[in-house]
Amino acid sequence: MANGGLSIAHSHSGHVCVVRLTGRIDNSNASEVTTQLSGLIVSGEKNILVDFDGVLYLTSAAFRALLIAADQAERNAARLAMCSVKGHVHDLFEMGGLLDSFTILGSRDEALARLA
Amino acid sequence: MRSIEVTLRNNPADISVIRSALDRFGAEERIPGKVLIEMQVVLDEIVSNVIKYAWPGGGSHDFLVRLSIDHTTVGVEVVDDGQAYDPRDAPMPAPASSSRRPPPGGLGIHLIKQLVDFLEYERIDEHNRVSLKKRFVAAALPQNEASDGKRRA
Numbered sequence: 295m296a297n298g299g300l301s302i303a304h305s306h307s308g309h310v311c312v313v314r315l316t317g318r319i320d321n322s323n324a325s326e327v328t329t330q331l332s333g334l335i336v337s338g339e340k341n342i343l344v345d346f347d348g349v350l351y352l353t354s355a356a357f358r359a360l361l362i363a364a365d366q367a368e369r370n371a372a373r374l375a376m377c378s379v380k381g382h383v384h385d386l387f388e389m390g391g392l393l394d395s396f397t398i399l400g401s402r403d404e405a406l407a408r409l410a
Numbered sequence: 411m412r413s414i415e416v417t418l419r420n421n422p423a424d425i426s427v428i429r430s431a432l433d434r435f436g437a438e439e440r441i442p443g444k445v446l447i448e449m450q451v452v453l454d455e456i457v458s459n460v461i462k463y464a465w466p467g468g469g470s471h472d473f474l475v476r477l478s479i480d481h482t483t484v485g486v487e488v489v490d491d492g493q494a495y496d497p498r499d500a501p502m503p504a505p506a507s508s509s510r511r512p513p514p515g516g517l518g519i520h521l522i523k524q525l526v527d528f529l530e531y532e533r534i535d536e537h538n539r540v541s542l543k544k545r546f547v548a549a550a551l552p553q554n555e556a557s558d559g560k561r562r563a
């Protein structure tokens with residue numbers, strides 16, 4: 295896994311673009327999350343689901359990337375949601391006071407059902 | 411109290427150096443996993459801040475990170491000779507007026523304050539000294555080591 299241990303992959307499930315993050319997100323690689331999400335929004339994706347199932351660790355750099363992407367999605371009439379936010383990753387969202395700042399939708403299957 | 415000291419350079423690549431040092435220290439000292447992860451976040455945030463903001467004029471600078479542990483507390487101390495900055499004064503991220511989302515700045519210090527039990531700052535001899543401590547409940551020793559300990563005692 296390059297770039298400090300983060301891999302980013304995306305695929306489509308119906309009209310939802312699922313971005314799967316795996317590894318750790320920190321200052322060394324959070325800009326890649328911004329670049330990837332920004333690219334998808336600019337390319338016209340209207341339903342983007344960020345899957346945190348494989349995220350082991352994150353810092354505020356990840357939150358900055360997500361906040362920038364969420365604002366950009368809003369400006370482009372796109373929906374940006376997150377799923378599988380759990381364990382200490384969920385705890386960090388909570389400590390950052392960010393649980394209400396994003397659309398967080400349980401498991402991947404639950405999220406896909408909601409976004410369908 | 412046991413401690414280790416690591417000298418870092420104001421280079422983002424050095425974050426991985428201190429992260430590895432904390433991983434090793436945590437394993438040696440049996441710091442519980444959740445506490446170790448939370449202190450990794452704290453260390454990432456505070457060291458990133460020093461590297462990014464302490465020396466606005468640029469150049470190459472060294473600073474010191476000390477990791478410590480006693481029976482109930484794990485500590486991180488960072489000493490640098492950059493511009494004065496007291497993290498206790500950092501404002502909470504304010505919600506943006508047009509959105510329920512906060513602006514994407516200031517979250518790092520906010521997270522640190524949530525994750526530690528003690529945050530102290532001193533400016534001494536043109537140096538910043540930030541001390542962060544987190545209390546924890548020590549993990550029980552494995553059965554064989556606990557009994558070894560009893561035999562030695």
